[in-house]
Amino acid sequence: MKVEETYSYKTSSSKLVQVAEIASRYKGRPEMLMKVIIQVQKIVPAFSASVASVIAREMGIPQTDVYSFVTFYAMLSVKPRGKYIIRMCKSAPCHVKGAKEIVRALEDLLHIKMGETTEDNRFTLEYCPCLGICEVSPAIMINEKTYGNLTPDSVRSIVKMYIREEVED
Known part of the structure; x- marks a missing residue:
């Protein structure tokens, strides 16, 4: 697969100007790529x-x-x-403690499968290797906030708060 084929998203000119402003501060400093990408990720959806x-x-x-x-x-x-x-943790502790039921509850509530985004672009479901909070598995992370000791009912309640926009970004 060619690199160009995987990049199907179009970015507006105004966003590209912002990207250029961020990246130009680090010309000749490849070790700063992570910093640049983190800043750019805040302004572009992909x-x-x-x-x-x-x-x-x-x-x-x-x-x-x-x-x-x-x-x-x-x-x-x-x-x-x-x-x-x-992000649903797919580590062994989460799996053993019921991650499959959590995934099913999320997919049913949002009407998408893992790896997909809702039509309104509000929610994306994806797996991640480990959240590092095995003591409270099964666990998810929504943006930067983690939730553990989940049940199908508790995960539905949590996501419904996001649906109603009752959470702070």
Whole structure:
């Protein structure tokens, strides 16, 4: 698969100008790529080919380095994601303590499967390797907030708070 084929999202010119402003501060400093990507992720819904190209050009690094970096880390994406990214831990402790039932409850409530985003672009479901909170498994993370000791009912209640926008970003 070619790099261009995986970047299907189009980024507006105004967003690309913002990306260029961020990346240009770190010209010749490839070790700052993570910092640049974290800042850029706050303004673009996905790392399109044009975003990667601007970062590479402004930092003076190969575009393949940007692409490799973005695709290596699970928290980054070349596909647009929802406002709320729900990550389900798929470690052994979560699996043993009922992660499958939590996933089923999430998929049923949001009418999407793992790896998908709702039509209104509010929610994305995805797996992550480990949240590091095995003592309260099964667990999920919604954006930066973690929830543990989940049951199908408790996870539905939590997500409904996000549906009603009763949470702070």
